[in-house]
Amino acid sequence: MKKHFDLRKTAAAFMMTVMLFNMTGCSDYLKNIAIKKVTTYVTESINGFFENPEDTLTNKSQAEIVFPELIEQQTELAHNAIGNSAYEITNIKMNDKRNKAVVTLTFEKCPSFSVEDPIGTVDELEDLLEYDDVEMDFNVIRTKDHEWVFEDLNELVKVFYEPFTAPCVLDEDGNPYNINQAYMSMIYVDDFWFDPLMNNPISGSSIRNTDYLKCVVYFNRPMTMECTADLVCNGNVVATTEVVMNGNVTADCHFTSESGNFAPGSYTVILYYNGQEMVVSTAVTVS
Structure with missing residues (x-):
């Protein structure tokens, strides 16, 4: 039996294909816009972390930031370590709803001490530091006000502040500012x-x-x-x-x-x- 060409069905299928293509293309386009906005937000925020770490961590994190108790000299060591570091955005993965992204950052020269119980002046303690690159994933979420914010930045505290709870810092005469x-x-x-x-x-x-x-x-x-x-x-x-x-x-x-x-x-x-x-x-x- 000879089959008849159904123009209406063919046209409907063609229109559906075009619509799906347009929807997919539109979704990718909107997702790319969201990724660009997240990139801008993350760049500005992390640049701010290097300039003013405590304020940036407190103001850019939705979760409460818990800082360890550091004396002035230990905080100086932490700030010096932050100033010596650098970072790179290595990946951003946006969800389909475009309201949450997983941002992968690689930080260079993250500090740790080469001895278990470090002791010395600020300069001597800096000589006891060793450094590694650390990759961290952060969730960045879009609020009801359509603003982007880090869900939790406490990982930066763990990497850049907590190592400096360990050392006993001495003054130039050898007296301790703190004791370990x-x-x-x-x-x-x-x-x-x-x-x-x-x-x-x-x-x-x-x-x-x-x-x-x-x-x-x-x-x-x-x-x-x-x-x-x-x-x-x-x-x-x-x-x-x-x-x-x-x-x-x-x-x-x-x-x-x-x-x-x-x-x-x-x-x-x-x-x-x-x-x-x-x-x-x-x-x-x-x-």
């Missing part, structure tokens, strides 16, 4: 409890019937700092005293009971500097 375990391992020698009457180190680990306790902490270098010492008995602070060292190699911690002899128990001294724990002494038993 490496510093204490370097300077701490030993501690001894003293006989209340003879003012000599006791030979054992117990003292009887006393209203006066003295513990001396020894360092391997002269120290100039003001510290606080807590006298702790069975886990409770029973007395506190100020300890001032002015070029001394010892921290003399003296405690006098205000109500007769010290109660029986196990006593230790905890020495603090700027609120940071320096030394926990050996224990002495008072009976």
Whole structure:
């Protein structure tokens, strides 16, 4: 049987093909526009991060930014590391709704320390840094106001700030701005409890019937700092005293009971500097 050519069906199929082609082309066109807008936003934001990191992280992230506690010198190290870095947008993947993009950024010279417990001046600590390139993915989303914003920038905090919670930073005279375990391992020698009457180190680990306790902490270098010492008995602070060292190699911690002899128990001294724990002494038993 001879088949008839159906012009209407052919025309309908042709029109459908044209419509699908136009829809696909239009979608790609709109997606490319969205990608360009995201590219502009990301470029301006990350450039701002290098110029003013804390403000940019706070203002450009939808999620709350959690900064680690850094002293001034540690923050200086973090800022120096940020200033030495650079970045490149290596990929942007836009979803079909054009309201969310995954942006891949590669940051050069991201810092980490080559030793476990770094210690030194700012310049010395920078010499202990090693660097690697780090690739990070960030979600960039379009808000109801049709503005683009980073969903979460805390990864930048992790890479550029958190490494600098580790070091103990020294001033030019070798005194610490902050204290870490490496510093204490370097300077701490030993501690001894003293006989209340003879003012000599006791030979054992117990003292009887006393209203006066003295513990001396020894360092391997002269120290100039003001510290606080807590006298702790069975886990409770029973007395506190100020300890001032002015070029001394010892921290003399003296405690006098205000109500007769010290109660029986196990006593230790905890020495603090700027609120940071320096030394926990050996224990002495008072009976």
